[in-house]
Amino acid sequence: MRRALAVLAAVPLILFAAACGSDDGASTSASSTPGASAFKVGGNVGAKPSLVFPAGSPATTSSYAVIQPGAGNGVKAGDRVIVNLTVYNWDGKDNAVQGSSYDTKRPETIAVDEQIPQVLQEGFTKVKNGGRLLAVLANDAAAPATPADSTKVFVFDVVGTQPPPLKAATGKETKESLKGVKVVNPGGEKAPTLTTKTDEKPSDKLVVKTLIEGTGPKVQPSQTLTVHYTGKIWGSDKQFDSSWERGEPAEFPLAQVIQGWQQGLAGVPVGSRVVMSIPPDLGYGDQEQQGIPAKSTLVFVVDVLAAY
Structure with a gap:
């Protein structure tokens, strides 16, 4: 489950479309319209930027320009880069700002992979932590099936890179258990075995037991989890x-899943393994959900591998 950038709620998710255009780097496009290098960016990295747009029509070709290279660790393909970003609608008239993480005070995390346009895949690898990148995303950066839309201009301030997710829970076993439920921890990266066949009556309250207590930062309700x-x-x-059976971890904003997960995982340290009994009113309630009968008590064993 990919995280949509909350600050771009009003903007088509061109940022997550597969790129089909070429990257012009810091140069202007081959047409008469200006590119990324024609912008004047004011303000220091670490504060909301100001932007002076070039004269002329909005660019139809995507490009990027390194405004400040930064002096920290470099960004590599495959990294999850943590950024403060500000986005503008380049219409040649108002050129209005459409959102900024400096206003929401919540930096965003972007995976530098093939899911973002090529211009960003390359641009991010040209800056280091503490750097600033400007990117013009025109219609050539959108997937072929994406409807045409106005050109966007992004200013990214690189805060750092997110450490890769853990492979499995890594803390100390606590010996806690959930009555009526059995969890066998085989160790290493192997999946635990969960058994919920029981005559015990489930609690009508949320029950969370920590089986392995991690040593990472505690999960915050606003974060995205792996x-x-x-x-x-x-x-x-x-x-x-x-x-575990699908062979890859899941990723999702905690605020977008069932209440039992939201309440049960908030405050859990990264690296932990927990088992949760979730009553119907914090799960799917009176609604059948993909083969789960209505009014079911749900049981999950969860390894918290990353939170950002």
């Missing part, structure tokens, strides 16, 4: 989902 998990139904041992 986790491995298995989910079963209390009493029947019926499994309805498992990221």
Whole structure:
């Protein structure tokens, strides 16, 4: 599950479209319209920038310019770069700012991979931590099926890079348990075994037990998590989902999942393994959900691998 940049709520997600255009780097496009190097960016890195637009029509070709290279660690392909960003709508008239993480006070994290336009894949690798990058994203950076839209201008201030997710829970076993539920921890990167076949009556409250206590920072409600998990139904041992079986962890904003996860994982240190019993009112309630019967108590074993 990819994270949409909250600050760009009013902007088409061109940033996450597969790029189909070429990257002109800091140069202007081959047409008469100016490119990224024609902008004047004011203000210091670490504060919301000011931007003077060039004369002429908005660019139709994407480009980037390194405003300040930075002096910290470099950004590599595959990194998750943490940035403060400000986005403008380049219409040649108002050129209005459409959002800034400096206003929301929440830096964003972007994976430098093939899911972002080529102009950004290259541009980010030309700056270091503490640097500033300006990128013009025109329609050539959108996927072929994406409707045409106005050109956007992004100013990215690089805060740092997100450490890669853990492979598995890495803390100390606590010996805690959840009555009626059995979890076997095989160790290493192997998936734990969850058994929920029981005659015990489930609690009508959320129950969270820490099986392995990690040593990382505590999960915040506003963060995006990377986790491995298995989910079963209390009493029947019926499994309805498992990221371990799919072979890759899941990633999602915590605020966008069921209440049981939101309440149960907030405050859990990264690196932990928890088992949660989630009553219907914090799960799917009276609604059947993808084969999960209505009014089911859900049980999850979860490894918290990263939070950002």
